[in-house]
Amino acid sequence: MTTAEAVAAVVLATITIYACTGVADFGAGLWDLTAGGRERGRRPRELIDIAITPVWEANHVWLIFLLILTWTAFGTAFAAIMTTLYIPLALALLGIVLRAASFAIRKDAARAGARHLTGWLFGIGSVLTPFFLGATLGAVLAGRVPVGNAAGNQLTSWFNPVSLATGLLAVLAGAFLSAVYLVAEADRRGATDLRDYFRVRAMAAGVGALIAGAATLGALLADQREMFDRLMGRSWPLLLLGVLALVVTFGLALRGRVRDLRLAAAFGVAALVGAWGVAQYPYLLPFSLTISAGAGATVTLQWILVCSLVAVLLVLPSLGLLFTLDQRERVGEDPTTSR
Amino acid sequence: MISDVVLAAPEQLLPARQQMAFTLMFHIILVPMGVALPALMLIANFKGLRRNDPAALKLARRWSHAAALLFAVGAASGTVLSFEMGLLWPGLTGRFGDVFGIPFAMEGIAFFLEAIFVAIYIYGWRRLKPWTHFWLGLPIPFIALIGTFSIISANAWMNTPAGFTIGADGEPTDINPLGVIFNKALPYELSHFIVAAYMAAGFTVASVYAVGWLRGRRDRYHRLGFLIPFTIAAVLTPVQFAVGDTVARAVFKDQPAKFAAMEVVTRSGTNQPEVLFGRYDSATDTVKGGISIPGLDSYLAGGNRDTYVQGFNDIPVDSHPSNVTIVHSAFDVMVGIGTVLLLLVLWYAIAYWRRRDVPHSKLFLWFAVSAGFLTYVAVEAGWIVTEVGRQPWIVYNVLRTSDAVTATPAGTLWIGFTVVLGIYLLIGVGTVLVLRAMSRRWRLQDDTIDESVPYGPRLTALEEPAVVKEETS
Numbered sequence: 001m002t003t004a005e006a007v008a009a010v011v012l013a014t015i016t017i018y019a020c021t022g023v024a025d026f027g028a029g030l031w032d033l034t035a036g037g038r039e040r041g042r043r044p045r046e047l048i049d050i051a052i053t054p055v056w057e058a059n060h061v062w063l064i065f066l067l068i069l070t071w072t073a074f075g076t077a078f079a080a081i082m083t084t085l086y087i088p089l090a091l092a093l094l095g096i097v098l099r100a101a102s103f104a105i106r107k108d109a110a111r112a113g114a115r116h117l118t119g120w121l122f123g124i125g126s127v128l129t130p131f132f133l134g135a136t137l138g139a140v141l142a143g144r145v146p147v148g149n150a151a152g153n154q155l156t157s158w159f160n161p162v163s164l165a166t167g168l169l170a171v172l173a174g175a176f177l178s179a180v181y182l183v184a185e186a187d188r189r190g191a192t193d194l195r196d197y198f199r200v201r202a203m204a205a206g207v208g209a210l211i212a213g214a215a216t217l218g219a220l221l222a223d224q225r226e227m228f229d230r231l232m233g234r235s236w237p238l239l240l241l242g243v244l245a246l247v248v249t250f251g252l253a254l255r256g257r258v259r260d261l262r263l264a265a266a267f268g269v270a271a272l273v274g275a276w277g278v279a280q281y282p283y284l285l286p287f288s289l290t291i292s293a294g295a296g297a298t299v300t301l302q303w304i305l306v307c308s309l310v311a312v313l314l315v316l317p318s319l320g321l322l323f324t325l326d327q328r329e330r331v332g333e334d335p336t337t338s339r
Numbered sequence: 340m341i342s343d344v345v346l347a348a349p350e351q352l353l354p355a356r357q358q359m360a361f362t363l364m365f366h367i368i369l370v371p372m373g374v375a376l377p378a379l380m381l382i383a384n385f386k387g388l389r390r391n392d393p394a395a396l397k398l399a400r401r402w403s404h405a406a407a408l409l410f411a412v413g414a415a416s417g418t419v420l421s422f423e424m425g426l427l428w429p430g431l432t433g434r435f436g437d438v439f440g441i442p443f444a445m446e447g448i449a450f451f452l453e454a455i456f457v458a459i460y461i462y463g464w465r466r467l468k469p470w471t472h473f474w475l476g477l478p479i480p481f482i483a484l485i486g487t488f489s490i491i492s493a494n495a496w497m498n499t500p501a502g503f504t505i506g507a508d509g510e511p512t513d514i515n516p517l518g519v520i521f522n523k524a525l526p527y528e529l530s531h532f533i534v535a536a537y538m539a540a541g542f543t544v545a546s547v548y549a550v551g552w553l554r555g556r557r558d559r560y561h562r563l564g565f566l567i568p569f570t571i572a573a574v575l576t577p578v579q580f581a582v583g584d585t586v587a588r589a590v591f592k593d594q595p596a597k598f599a600a601m602e603v604v605t606r607s608g609t610n611q612p613e614v615l616f617g618r619y620d621s622a623t624d625t626v627k628g629g630i631s632i633p634g635l636d637s638y639l640a641g642g643n644r645d646t647y648v649q650g651f652n653d654i655p656v657d658s659h660p661s662n663v664t665i666v667h668s669a670f671d672v673m674v675g676i677g678t679v680l681l682l683l684v685l686w687y688a689i690a691y692w693r694r695r696d697v698p699h700s701k702l703f704l705w706f707a708v709s710a711g712f713l714t715y716v717a718v719e720a721g722w723i724v725t726e727v728g729r730q731p732w733i734v735y736n737v738l739r740t741s742d743a744v745t746a747t748p749a750g751t752l753w754i755g756f757t758v759v760l761g762i763y764l765l766i767g768v769g770t771v772l773v774l775r776a777m778s779r780r781w782r783l784q785d786d787t788i789d790e791s792v793p794y795g796p797r798l799t800a801l802e803e804p805a806v807v808k809e810e811t812s
Contacts, residue, residue, distance in 0.1 A: 061414070061450060061451045061454060064418055064447055065447045065451075068440060068444050068447050071433075072436050073437065073440075074436075078433065079432055079434075080429075082422075082429055082745075083426070083429045086426055086755075087751065089425075090755050090758075093419060093422045093426075094758060097416075098762070100418070101765065101769060101770075149429050149745060154747065296436060296437025296440075297438075299514055299516060300438075300440065300514055303441050304440075304441070304444060307445065310448060311448045314448060314452060315448065315451050315452060315455070319455060321459060322458055325462055325466065
């Protein structure tokens, strides 16, 4: 493995972590948005709030990492993607800002009206971001991002069947995963009606995600045959594993096994991201720029690997500490004294 | 003002620069709170534990919640900035990404660590032993300094680029990451900014309690809330004067074009006058209005009136600093505010030395209330001096801003900028309203559970009972 390929693997790992932590989070925003009026939607929203609140908005730090990594290691590809896909990326960013701002402010907004408005913005953001990040991925998959400063078509590069189907897939996969989590959370709290509520939604979103996935493959078959062949030729075991793992999460949710469920979901998402990486290898931009041709200076790549190692050594123990404290609080806190 | 060079620039340049300037100037409001507020809160925490002082502990706790809210907003606004590096400046990240990206990677790590430890600190208020909690919070200000170091390093590199050479094909080669990180401008930019951040946070937090004093709330809580941050900012104000003087002289040596813009030096020569304010007319290449002090500029730059200062006439026309009046006025505003703050600090010092007490006069308190806002104006002015003062270069003498800008149609960029303005207005107003609501709530019920902040623990009250209760009713 060359240094550039090792850095590409780090980039893929970062995308995987962001997807694992972020996708379900976005889905929860969608369910929040579609829960109906203030009265009707109160109970599902309450559950979403309780279950999702500890999921951290700082997840976006992974995205910041990803951007920095990409421009430092693969500047040419970064510049090509960011400029050709200005519109979808700007809209994804809009979603992130809406979510983050309303998340921060909602928890402190005293009045019901303000809470309602921020909740609405949160939901809109939660749909915008995965859809347009998915569409961006689809544009890369479809090989519609040429090297250069805004060299690709500003519109058709992402407004095409492959990109739109991928965007839809991202939204629905997130909706499925978060509904699955919420089934388990409702189960844990003995709220059977909410358990059924989210079970129906998980099934609907799951079927929808499968259709969107099939549509993505179909669009690739028509639009970008080489990528289709690579996905079906070398990545099919990962695709299959990923889909199977996500189906298993649904089963685990019905049995209320939260911890196994999270593992299975992470595994499924990782397998799907991996399937994309394997199919696209060795290209950064299919099929015009390879990893070796697009890589920056070797010394910089080596520094990136060292930085990544430092990040793992520092961030993981700290995160571990945070989660340990969080768990302890969940187990040991006495509600009468904590008020 | 608009020279031919600017007119020849791509039409994308204006919206891209406007948006970058706006989002950076928004973000820099949050930065001092991320860098320095954790230190203030830990000092109050330490004082509270050491002296068994509930007022200090309450302050620490409340400051930590304000810090967490501002940190969350800063995370969002930081995400925007990292997108903009590619959305707006592909010529910088595309060609020079592997040169100056490493400091950003370091900042990414520091930022993540800070987010984790802020979360632990917020979680820990009721769940950890008091001293354990304090020690777990202690890394936060130091991690914040590492983050500041990294970002300032990248910015300083744009002002005094180093650690690479431009090859025959015009692309950077021979990259030396240590040379990039430890570039010439790093030491002075970093010290200037860290002190500024502590001053801005200190004076701003103090101003909140100064308002309380003016309204007659003079209990221990308000006294400490004023004294801790104000004293830190006051001690740093004279330090900043010395640091700022060093920075100006270093800019004179390292970035002569920026220095010429700061001091509107049109003709090179010795015995340059110091011009206070005034307006630069690029058509006639003269300064209109303003107060001129003979020889002072040369004296400040080199220690005597014979110091030779480079003027615009020695800079190639296409590299003339653009927006000279803005840069010059911003510099004068920054220095002017620094001087005013020094007077405030003198007042405080003399009163404390004579009576061991804060000056009681209303005028002093009003002055102290305005100090927070003034420091922020100075911070923004300083940003303008260093960033606008570097134009037309994005990397000084290496890469022009007009060559780094995106080729995305200008119309799209204007739409994007408009949306950004709208959203940021919403966020800005929302954040201020929430901060005010927090403060109102704190004042009304002093022993409320003020846990409901981003990164805070889940609300225990809402947990199981909320859902179950609904079911039974």
